[in-house]
Amino acid sequence: MSEGGLLLALLAAATLRGAAPLVLAALGGLFSERSGVVDIGLEGKMLAAAFAAAATAAVTGSAWTGLLAAIGASVLVSLVHGYACITHRGDQVVSGMALNITMSGLTAMLGLAWFREGGQTPLLGAGARFTPIALPAVDTLTPVPLLGRVYGEVLSGHNALVYLAAAAVPLVAWLVYRTRFGLRLRAVGEAPGAVDTAGISVSSVRYRAVIASGVLCGLAGAYLSIAHHASFIRDMSAGKGYLALAALIFGQWRPVPTVGACLLFALADAVQTRLQGTPLPLVGVIPVQFIQALPYALTVCLLGGFVGRAVAPRAIGVPYVKER
């Protein structure tokens, strides 16, 4: 195959790697937002999880304990969000923002104080992080034209969390659309009063949704620090939480379109990394910043109703008051 084919394969593989944390975080946000709780705190949860994962993995030398710690930290942040927004009916956006800012400071501070490497955690060895795994039967499929290439160079050779992200998509779609919990979740986000009348606790459903968001953001954060990179770097989420939120809105709060948006944003990023400084026919060199800004600009256009229409869950952002 030609050089172009190789480039495409590299781009596709980079897209999958870049999309994995976005997919995990966006699907987490989907649970929370479909239940009516705005989840601006994706960023903070990812950051907390990334730090917890790297710190734990550095101390214990095990990637899986790191992953557990990441989920624990992220769920804890989720529960604070739930306590403020569900129990005390606080402003959900303010709470999310507060948690993002707190986590940005807290992770940097603890990282510096505990590891004394300028806010980073120590570099992790192979056992303490998720390393690329080859899918079965790669070698037997390699001679097959096209398919072998796609399987061997695009799909194989990622770390476990990328495959986990891929598995999470059908799982979340099934949970949200095909289970009793999913029905209640969607109902609580549209008409909490009706759910309450049916004798189901709105708070309990929302708490479970917020915890689900915590678990998935925990995976997303762990991906950043112990799979994609080999240590925690301060503010390493670098806006990915907001990007995931944008993808969630772009995907109109539905699992499959949301994942599509994540892939689109990750593709833009992969193209930008590859194209840096290379002139394109007709347009010349596209400034890096232009491609970086693309996901945000697209989301604004969508929100403005210029590209489709984003219809949010009806009860989103509104605390539920049982009795007045």
Place this chain on the structure above:
Amino acid sequence: MSARATGTASGAGGHGRRRWRARREWLVEALLPLINLAVALALSALVVLLVGESPARALSLLAAGALGSGEAIGYTLYYATSFVFTGLAVAVAFHGGLFNIGAEGQAYVGGLGVGLLCLAAGSWPSGFVVAGAVMAAAAFGAAWAFVPAWLQARRGSHIVITTIMFNFLASSLMTYLLVNVLIKPGQQSPETREFAPSTWLPQLHGVLGALGWGLGQSPLNLATVLALAACVLVWFYLWHTRWGYALRALGKSETAAVYGGIRPARTVIAAMCISGALAGLMSLNEVMGVQHRLMLNFVGGAGYVGIAVSLMGRNHPAGIVLAAILFGALYQGGSELSFDVPTLTRDIVVVIQGLIILVCGALEHALRRPLLWLVRPHARAGPSAPLAHHGS
């Protein structure tokens, strides 16, 4: 998403259901920020313990770093100046029930206005330069807020999300301009050339030094005076003009406001433009007052501090000045603290800031209810009031 931020926006809302209760509410309004601060500081003390340092020592070093000398106080007030602008920006939006997370980006783009003007105005008389820069900062900031405002008012997209997106867009735009267009030729770091000295905002340490208040070499400048003027103007706008009334009415209840003949779309757009203009003015302090050039990320999170300042100042200019001074002291003290205790960087201030937003903003009901209960007189309030209530 519901367009109006609930809860926080109606900050001072007492329903006045019972008069005796309303009479004590001022006490809650005065005490609540202090209690919030105490809770946030107590939580931060836990974090300091977690790091293995003494909270008492950290606090005393922080206070000494912020207020220990004339120069320290000057620095504290210089930081506070930026936070007054961004705090006012967030507060104006809050009064209309809007949450402007975009102060960061609006200030950044406001700086572009100031920078372009100062680059062009090398030979102008200084009075013109200051007036021009104020207008440029306000206009650029307002323009950056206008698009999310218009999208909210006319197309129903949620202002929180669009302002977040606009922060990222501002960051990309400014990086592009500084790296590719405005950069001083033959220089590596992405910043403009230094402005002509005639366009610098006058420093205050000379004037105040003559009055016997030594500020050392602190960067306190004319922007501080402009910030105080902005406070008075915002106070006048909110409580003494029909536009301010319209905004506050809209923030309390959109249906009531519409019934009263207020046009929500127009009010929202005007308020967000004022909010963006105030955020843009923050750049005067930084770009024109201190750096004298346009550089990357000069806003440095001041837009987010504005959220904490506004919430803690109960969305009132007087409260905002006090809260801004507090945060100025935290920022200045925080940078001094890291010299003495290397493990405690200014990140501790970011933690305190986040916790204050959490406690003052998201958890405000959690503390308000018990406080109201404490403040309320427990003697029975005469039989007639509850009976009348039952009868209706």
